[in-house]
Amino acid sequence: xxxxxxxVAPGRSVGLADVFRRxxxxxxxxxxxxxxxxxxxxxxxxxxxxxxxxxxxVFYLAIGVFLGMNGRVEYFPLxxxxxxxxxxxxxxxxxxxTRSLVDNAALIKKIYLPREMFPVxxxxxxxVNILPQILVVTVIAVFFGWAPSALHIAALVLGLIIVAxxxxxxxxxxxxxxxxxxxxQSFVEIITMCAVWASPVMxxxxxxxxxxxxxxxxxxxxxxxxxxxxxFHFGIWFPLEPVDGQLIPDMWLFAGIGTVLSLxxxxxxxxxxxxxxxxFAQDL
Amino acid sequence: MTTSNxxxxxxxxxxxxxxxxxxxxxxxxxxxxxRKPLTTxxxxxxxxxxxxxxxxxxxxxxxxxxxxxxxxxxxxxxxLPDTGRVLTRxxxxxxxxxxAGFHPDLSxxxxxxxxxxxxxxxxxxxxxxxxxxxAFSEIEQFxxxxxxxxxxxxxxxxxxxxxxHTEVDILLIDExxxxxxxxxxxxxxxxxxxxxxxxxxxxVVSHDLDMVSDLCERGILLKDGKVRYDGASKxxxxxxxx
Numbered sequence: 001x002x003x004x005x006x007x008v009a010p011g012r013s014v015g016l017a018d019v020f021r022r023x024x025x026x027x028x029x030x031x032x033x034x035x036x037x038x039x040x041x042x043x044x045x046x047x048x049x050x051x052x053x054x055x056x057x058v059f060y061l062a063i064g065v066f067l068g069m070n071g072r073v074e075y076f077p078l079x080x081x082x083x084x085x086x087x088x089x090x091x092x093x094x095x096x097x098t099r100s101l102v103d104n105a106a107l108i109k110k111i112y113l114p115r116e117m118f119p120v121x122x123x124x125x126x127x128v129n130i131l132p133q134i135l136v137v138t139v140i141a142v143f144f145g146w147a148p149s150a151l152h153i154a155a156l157v158l159g160l161i162i163v164a165x166x167x168x169x170x171x172x173x174x175x176x177x178x179x180x181x182x183x184x185q186s187f188v189e190i191i192t193m194c195a196v197w198a199s200p201v202m203x204x205x206x207x208x209x210x211x212x213x214x215x216x217x218x219x220x221x222x223x224x225x226x227x228x229x230x231x232f233h234f235g236i237w238f239p240l241e242p243v244d245g246q247l248i249p250d251m252w253l254f255a256g257i258g259t260v261l262s263l264x265x266x267x268x269x270x271x272x273x274x275x276x277x278x279x280f281a282q283d284l
Numbered sequence: 285m286t287t288s289n290x291x292x293x294x295x296x297x298x299x300x301x302x303x304x305x306x307x308x309x310x311x312x313x314x315x316x317x318x319r320k321p322l323t324t325x326x327x328x329x330x331x332x333x334x335x336x337x338x339x340x341x342x343x344x345x346x347x348x349x350x351x352x353x354x355x356x357x358x359x360x361x362x363x364l365p366d367t368g369r370v371l372t373r374x375x376x377x378x379x380x381x382x383x384a385g386f387h388p389d390l391s392x393x394x395x396x397x398x399x400x401x402x403x404x405x406x407x408x409x410x411x412x413x414x415x416x417x418x419a420f421s422e423i424e425q426f427x428x429x430x431x432x433x434x435x436x437x438x439x440x441x442x443x444x445x446x447x448x449h450t451e452v453d454i455l456l457i458d459e460x461x462x463x464x465x466x467x468x469x470x471x472x473x474x475x476x477x478x479x480x481x482x483x484x485x486x487x488v489v490s491h492d493l494d495m496v497s498d499l500c501e502r503g504i505l506l507k508d509g510k511v512r513y514d515g516a517s518k519x520x521x522x523x524x525x526x
Contacts, residue, residue, distance in 0.1 A: 007293065007371040011361025025401040032398060036389045110384040111402055112361035183309050281362045282301060 011112050013277075015270050018114035026117060026124070033125045048132040052088065056081055063202050073204060074242035075144060081137045082232040083201030085130060090163045090225055091192040093126035097171020098178050098188045105284040115277055116270070119171035123164055141236050152235040158255060159231035162262050166224045169265030176269075176276040180283050199226040200233075205248045221248060224265075227258030291454050291485040292336040292359060296368035299329040299354055299509075328354045330509035331368070341486035343496040343517050345524050346506035352489045355506070356456050359487060374453025374485075377403045383443030388432035392423065395431050396446055403450045413449045420475070421445035422468075440464050448475050454485045473499070497521045 019026060038044040060077055064070040073079055100118035101108065108115060138146070170188075178184035198220075200208070205226075209217050220226060230248045238245060248254070302323040306312040315322055329351045336342055344352040357363040358370050360378045385402040386395050396417055400410040418424055421441045423434075431439060441464050457476070464472075476499065480486055490496045496517065497503065503520025505513040513520050 007373045010359060010370060010372050010376060011364050022401075022404075024407055028398050028401050032387060032390060032394070035394075036387065039389055106384050107402070108362075110362065111378060113402060180304075180307075181309055181312075182307065278364045281357065283304070 013114045013116075015114070015274060016116050016120070019116045019120050022114065022117070025113070026121060029117065029121045030124045030128070033121065034128055037129075045132070048129060049136060052081075052084070052133040052136060055084065055088075059084070059202065069203070074245065075237055075240050078137070078141055078144065078240070079233060079237045079242075080202065081140065082236040083199065083229045084196075085133050085137055086159060086163060086225065086229045086232050087196050087199065087201055088133065089126055089130040089160070090167055090195060090228075092129060093123040093164070093167035094170050094174075095188055095192055096122035096126060097167060098174040098185055100171070101175045101179050101280065102182070102185075102284065109281050109284055115280060116172065116273065119175045120168060122171060123168045126167070127160070127164060137236060141240070144240055146236065146239055148235060148239050152239050155231040155255075156235035158259070159228040159235070162224050162228045162231075162255070162258050165259075165266050166262035169262065169267070169269035172269030172273040173265070176273045176280075179276065179280050195225055198223060199229045200248070201229055205230070206246065221250070221254040222257055222261065224258035224262045227251075227255045231255055289338045290335050291338050291340070291373050292487070293371040294332055294334050294355075294359075294368075295370075297329055297332045297355075297358060297365040297370060298327075298367045299351075299358065299363065300366055301326045301328055327509050329358075329365075332506070332509070332511055333368075334504055334511065334514060336485055336487065338485060339480075339483040340502060341480050341488065341500040342502045342504055343500040343520070344487065344489045344506060345493070345496070345503050345517075345520050346512075347524075350506040351509045352506055353458060356458055356487065356489055359454070360456055372454060375404060375451060376454045376456065377447065377450040377452040378456035379444065379447045379458065383439060386431055386439070386443060389430060391430055392427040392434070392442055395442065399443065399446045400450065403447060405450055409451055417445045417449045420449065420471075437464050437468075441468060444472060448472065448479075452479075452484060454487070455479060457486065457488045457490075459490055493521045493524065 038047060041047065043050070056077070059080055064076050064080065069080075070076045097119040100122045101115065104118050107113070108118075174184045174188050196202070205220075208220055212220065226248075230251050234247060234251060238247065302325055304323050305320070306315050306322055312322060332351075332355065344355055346352050354363065356378070358365055359372060360376055383399075385399045387398065390398065396414065397407070397410055400413075400417075401407075405413075418427055421438075421444075423438050423441060426434065426438065431442070434442070444464070455476075473495070476486065480499075486500065488496050488500055497520075500517045503513070503515065503517035504511060505520045505524055513523050
């Protein structure tokens, strides 16, 4: 690893950069997590398709049929599925990232590795796990006549990047706090529970705009997850040209703000992580 | 101090542990209101300095709680010193509680690659050593079985084989003789001697005083977080036994 001829202080990492320097180990950890996920189950990877589909059917019946959103929004199932995909990715990455250090306590206490490895691996695992769901969404969209342009695909990619950066930053932040105070885990559960409703996933942004003052609507749109959800709506639902389908005002501006904010969370997460890291081995 | 033939430099290292009595925000708050102490301090290392040259083998000696394992963790980077500094030159790998990186649901083969990567080896290096690792562990026929079906002896054999085959300059060894049966222990010792003969630097912690005084030329006796004696391992052991 280190230069043969120079002295180094063991245990002082340069943070996230070290994780990517040891990407072979990172890839093994990610592959291990993915490999053992469905080991010992008969249906195996089928579960990755079954879970989002069941979730979708439930929401579709409850919100689309019973609450009547099907009549208000054309292609509502796709609208719903596109948003759920973003939020599911965020929730899984964030929750597992927060727990990753405690889950790997045995390793952290005994061997030195860049500890950022674990939250980063959680986000990558969540990214791989969300792929079947994205596949399901696009197949359904193609069935309805989805023909995306390069811009639509770019919007989807940007949405995923925003969520990945945000989840990594928050995972580092809450993961580090969780080592000393396990309260962080419960707090994160509440955040992810709210995340679904703090963005236009089950409903449309117009309903928020009508009820809240302007400044609150600005704040609403500054939420990076809202930006990512709207980018997904733009990429999957909007190309179908739904009747009365409107893009959230200043979508690209707020996508930019969302990108900058997630990057800021990534930097804050890394800084807090480095501050608390010295105590991990003794607090776990 | 950081001369070219030194491998490890430990310079005025202090390490204090805060033993937390609270583990949630609520408990912390309640304890703070009742003015109970939130932490108790424990001075594990109190101004330790020594240097280890290339190819040296040293034994860290001392009774339980004298700070031996803490010192080893500072060299490996798991813990950081409060004050003072620890410097190492070259690759460090530890046989510290072997098997920490093993996953029960993975096969022996998969675990070899994972654990080798955790210890800092590249894919190519692991592939080159793969046959040696398996041969050393003597569990060829179970290599594609999930590790959870292994006996504890088999598990330790495999974990130890991986650790002992890593590409290192400095090898940290904590309680090696808790590994496997007598013949396997002898084999491990022989392998460690072989590494030492090749010029690797060894730092050994063990309660088996005869073994360490035989394996290492130099002994550092720690007591209450301070260096009591630093010299020939036989003398350090004799001092400890008195």
